[in-house]
Amino acid sequence: MTVSIGLLGAGRIGKTHAKAVSQLESAKLAAVYDPFEEAAKEIAAQTGARIDSLDAIMNDPAIDAVIIATPTDLHAEQIEQAARAGKAIFCEKPIHLDGDRVRDCLKVVEETDAKLMVGFNRRFDPNFAEVKRQIEAGAVGEVELVQITSRDPSPPPAEYAARSGGLFKDMMIHDFDMARFLLGEEVVDISAMGSSIVDPAIGEAGDVDTATVMLKTASGKIAVITNSRRATYGYDQRVEVHGSKGLVSAENKRTTTVTVANENGYTAEPLMDFFMERYVDAYRIELETFVKALTEGTAMSPSGIDGLKALELAETATTEVAKARETAKA
Amino acid sequence: MTVSIGLLGAGRIGKTHAKAVSQLESAKLAAVYDPFEEAAKEIAAQTGARIDSLDAIMNDPAIDAVIIATPTDLHAEQIEQAARAGKAIFCEKPIHLDGDRVRDCLKVVEETDAKLMVGFNRRFDPNFAEVKRQIEAGAVGEVELVQITSRDPSPPPAEYAARSGGLFKDMMIHDFDMARFLLGEEVVDISAMGSSIVDPAIGEAGDVDTATVMLKTASGKIAVITNSRRATYGYDQRVEVHGSKGLVSAENKRTTTVTVANENGYTAEPLMDFFMERYVDAYRIELETFVKALTEGTAMSPSGIDGLKALELAETATTEVAKARETAKA
Amino acid sequence: MTVSIGLLGAGRIGKTHAKAVSQLESAKLAAVYDPFEEAAKEIAAQTGARIDSLDAIMNDPAIDAVIIATPTDLHAEQIEQAARAGKAIFCEKPIHLDGDRVRDCLKVVEETDAKLMVGFNRRFDPNFAEVKRQIEAGAVGEVELVQITSRDPSPPPAEYAARSGGLFKDMMIHDFDMARFLLGEEVVDISAMGSSIVDPAIGEAGDVDTATVMLKTASGKIAVITNSRRATYGYDQRVEVHGSKGLVSAENKRTTTVTVANENGYTAEPLMDFFMERYVDAYRIELETFVKALTEGTAMSPSGIDGLKALELAETATTEVAKARETAKA
Amino acid sequence: MTVSIGLLGAGRIGKTHAKAVSQLESAKLAAVYDPFEEAAKEIAAQTGARIDSLDAIMNDPAIDAVIIATPTDLHAEQIEQAARAGKAIFCEKPIHLDGDRVRDCLKVVEETDAKLMVGFNRRFDPNFAEVKRQIEAGAVGEVELVQITSRDPSPPPAEYAARSGGLFKDMMIHDFDMARFLLGEEVVDISAMGSSIVDPAIGEAGDVDTATVMLKTASGKIAVITNSRRATYGYDQRVEVHGSKGLVSAENKRTTTVTVANENGYTAEPLMDFFMERYVDAYRIELETFVKALTEGTAMSPSGIDGLKALELAETATTEVAKARETAKA
Structure with a gap:
């Protein structure tokens, strides 16, 4: 199985994750989204990923998983959208700065039975x-x-x-x-x-x-x-x-x-x-671990709960x- | 000036101080007191100090300073006695386990203008x-x-x-x-x-x-x-x-x-x-510092106040x- | 300028060099040769290089440089062939186990004014x-x-x-x-x-x-x-x-x-x-240095003479x- | 048994040995010799040793051992004199700068069955x-x-x-x-x-x-x-x-x-x-080892042969x- 991944956010950390994905045999970066298109273009050029809109990526049935590397205040919302779209999710920490918002978001994750890994890279x-x-x-x-x-x-x-x-x-x-x-x-x-x-x-x-x-x-x-x-x-x-x-x-x-x-x-x-x-x-191994958990069907760790507890x-x-x-x- | 010192307490730490004094040119161990006479004898044999009673040491005008290495509950009382007898005092920490008792003791030290150094060896x-x-x-x-x-x-x-x-x-x-x-x-x-x-x-x-x-x-x-x-x-x-x-x-x-x-x-x-x-x-240098402060007339540090604050x-x-x-x- | 490189020898060290080249923006692996075709295939699959014969690589005017990662006893001969074909050469150490053979080889390098770097990776x-x-x-x-x-x-x-x-x-x-x-x-x-x-x-x-x-x-x-x-x-x-x-x-x-x-x-x-x-x-930086010297036209170091002296x-x-x-x- | 020691040479290294001896319970410094009497006086004052001539020390039957800390060119001669006088000998390295002279000296040591330790302090x-x-x-x-x-x-x-x-x-x-x-x-x-x-x-x-x-x-x-x-x-x-x-x-x-x-x-x-x-x-332990070998009657190491081999x-x-x-x- 090759995991097809959509990247949300093409900033510094998004680029790091894109590079990590490109070195994995069991994953490929299918699409990248960033409102600032120049950033997205750079990653597209390096990885062969297509540039696409957030919704297009979320709704593409060929995409198995998303990496959320957008600004913090968008994380919770995008996790929920991806969970409902049936995507596995890797999200940069923190899920949100407000604990209540995180708890709400994790409820959606639970209800949709979505796979969520939080980016505690260390x-x-x-x-x-x-x-x-x-x-x-x-x-x-x-x-x-x-x-x-x-x-x-x-x-x-x-x-x-x-x-x-x-x-x-x-x-x-x-x-x-x-x-x-x-x-x-x-x-x-x-x-x-x-x-x-x-x-x-x-x-x-x-x-x-x-x-x-x-x-x-x-x-x-x-x-x-x-x-x-x-x-x-x-x-x-x-x-x-x-x-x-x-x-x-x-x-x-x-x-x-x-x-x-x-x-x-x-x-x-x-x-x-x-x-x-x-x-x-750590960033490279983190993404490897996410992809491995997906291909092997094992539990995601660190989980959304880990994100909440911290x-x-x-x-x-x-x-x-x-x-x-x-x-x-x- | 050679500082003449009386040692109160000939246990493990007393022996350490006795040895430190014996290596100093500017000090000599004049007398040692311990209710357990065998311990005192050992120090006397090694240093040439006489074995004497607590009161005799306190009242001997030829003795300039005392080192208090007795059990903790005796420190405050012996500091007061030594202060009133005009001796400079090196006392093992702590002065007492009870803060109020320490404050009372330091009042006596202050009233008698006694020199007091507390044994924070580190x-x-x-x-x-x-x-x-x-x-x-x-x-x-x-x-x-x-x-x-x-x-x-x-x-x-x-x-x-x-x-x-x-x-x-x-x-x-x-x-x-x-x-x-x-x-x-x-x-x-x-x-x-x-x-x-x-x-x-x-x-x-x-x-x-x-x-x-x-x-x-x-x-x-x-x-x-x-x-x-x-x-x-x-x-x-x-x-x-x-x-x-x-x-x-x-x-x-x-x-x-x-x-x-x-x-x-x-x-x-x-x-x-x-x-x-x-x-x-540290134990050796501590005693050297005490003797040096005495011979040079400089301030004692760590002081009784340092003992109280800790x-x-x-x-x-x-x-x-x-x-x-x-x-x-x- | 993108340096087009032919790789001779697809063993362990050949693979290491192929990977190093694939990470460089200013170079691409154009062709790979190995008598053991399975090894060559693996590199071809990973880098997009074509599999070709030794002579075809040597004679391809589109190839700027060769990396010699074949068995030691072939190095000198292949350096000479590449030098005469006008290729820049990166050769694994040693050039040959016999000093006289090295000196002969370096004469050819000198006469052809070929660029030669020897792989003292450390x-x-x-x-x-x-x-x-x-x-x-x-x-x-x-x-x-x-x-x-x-x-x-x-x-x-x-x-x-x-x-x-x-x-x-x-x-x-x-x-x-x-x-x-x-x-x-x-x-x-x-x-x-x-x-x-x-x-x-x-x-x-x-x-x-x-x-x-x-x-x-x-x-x-x-x-x-x-x-x-x-x-x-x-x-x-x-x-x-x-x-x-x-x-x-x-x-x-x-x-x-x-x-x-x-x-x-x-x-x-x-x-x-x-x-x-x-x-x-070291292996990665070595290849970067070789390619950089080529694109910038600077001297090769370590040189063939360095290989001879050692x-x-x-x-x-x-x-x-x-x-x-x-x-x-x- | 308390080993009674004579010290020959009261320079820097002689003082180091004198101090080492003074810290041992099983040895005492009985006498010190140095042509430069001020140096000898300092050691005498610190250890209680008497100042004496070389011959007096060599001939004093109450002295068990000598420490030779004189200039190098006197070592061999003094080892021989001490060996013949029946003293145990601790000698600073080297025995002599000339190998033949060392061999002659060691012959005397062997003939007299003298105990000799050479000061390879390290x-x-x-x-x-x-x-x-x-x-x-x-x-x-x-x-x-x-x-x-x-x-x-x-x-x-x-x-x-x-x-x-x-x-x-x-x-x-x-x-x-x-x-x-x-x-x-x-x-x-x-x-x-x-x-x-x-x-x-x-x-x-x-x-x-x-x-x-x-x-x-x-x-x-x-x-x-x-x-x-x-x-x-x-x-x-x-x-x-x-x-x-x-x-x-x-x-x-x-x-x-x-x-x-x-x-x-x-x-x-x-x-x-x-x-x-x-x-x-090392200097302290070396002297302890010398005295211990004497009191326990064990072999001297490093020996005269060790001195010669080096x-x-x-x-x-x-x-x-x-x-x-x-x-x-x-």
């Missing part, structure tokens, strides 16, 4: 995937404490920070998913702290740029997440999982293994710059930090 | 001291986020856990001091989580064995501390300080730099077993976690 | 290329001492060892080229040692499996190479370049950055298995070690 | 000692290839280089001993290369400052040593031992584990400056490199 990073494999293989025994460090190289414009739903929904949502993935249990308790010390404009826009969260499961496992919008030394992405038998950890990736030593010491290069470089393998944690953290800011002002 | 660890030096030299700009990982190799007996004042006062108190040391500002907000998942008996004794804390200063700097009573790979002691210009971090120490590589991978030895090995340099954070964390446990039970 | 490995860039940027000052460690994961069959020309021509030839590349000067003195201690059958076949060489340039720079056909922990490929101002080194690559720690210590995974994984980027060092080392074995037997 | 470095333990425990199977990197931070004055016997006898002699220690077999073949590229004055004085040596045992095991008088990043001291089952290696030591990361990358501090810091533990390798390397220089000039 689960497919070879390093974090290996950490998960080690946990499952029993290398650390029972998981006790998860530590996630996640830092962007530099802050986004303050107006983006506001529009994005805030740090917890825009950035830490990946780490909430990673925490659930590594803990292997649902979170029942959460506590958050945040500051705007990297860029005051972000604080004025009502968001934070430095934040930490503690999570706890019913059995007492704990996770700690730290986020910052600043890391002068590159995109910092690490996890540690401590268990009853030991520790498994994934360090950052670098482009080379070169070190220069002199009277000032030993210097290794900074980390990769950002997610398009750091997670290039968002709910982000909503709680957002509210808690907002309250603390109000209190501090009062 | 400030003198060459690694953490270098982190502090780098911060002060501006290597990371303004401090934004401090991450402290501190794990004991294995849990103490549950009865110790109860008697010790609990994880926050017994173990994390060191990390509270380290957080204050590295943040360079007072903490104004704290949030704690704890679990007893390493040893259920510790939970039954009313304590936790796995805990995390988030701290915040008035200017918005954040610190995160994680503690566990279990680390199969050795005594895990690390700090990271993220600032506006970069990151300074201190990794764990090992006894050797040897690696064995074979078809299973590359294996380095486990970490040092526990604090007497890991902080052997205890207050531990008390707040203890209360918060206890409340959460009550709520969970209800 | 120069294009991002790690070693970065080492070279650092040297050229002056990071280590004047180069003084180069150390190259190169170990295969496991020995080839003894019959291969014999047929391949021996360790120095088959394996260390890469390191001879790397040494010349990093020294930046010609070697004027060489001394070699070899043993067959990994597999006695290799010794019986007249070859060695463990060998070291010292090289020296006219200005006194020194290089040391160590080779072994055994490395249980994976394919070991490292360089160190010591200069008047410091050291630049490239460590091994791993698939992940994951470490597992427990009471036995900290374990990282073994190295990548062998050259097809380790040098996957072979001459290998011949000298082979002779020296063979003599030492004779002496030892006598 | 065998007692905890890192290299652990490498040896791993080999003996079978961690790497049969040893196949040893790689030793040894670089001084900066060159000595050219006049020292000349007087010292040259790089091979002064510096690489430690590595010859280490190679024998790790190979576990006698060397039967040696090849050397050297250059004076760090400091031309060293070349004019007839010595080299950069050198490499290959060694081979009868069974085919190989060792490679690289030496340089320059390492801007600190005192570089590493070994790798490759065997049939894997690799055991010892990396350099640093004073702290601190790293600073910023837009220029991750920087760790330079290495320790030189041998007095790097081998501080010197013979150094002599051969010196000759070979001198010949090559002559040839190059001619």
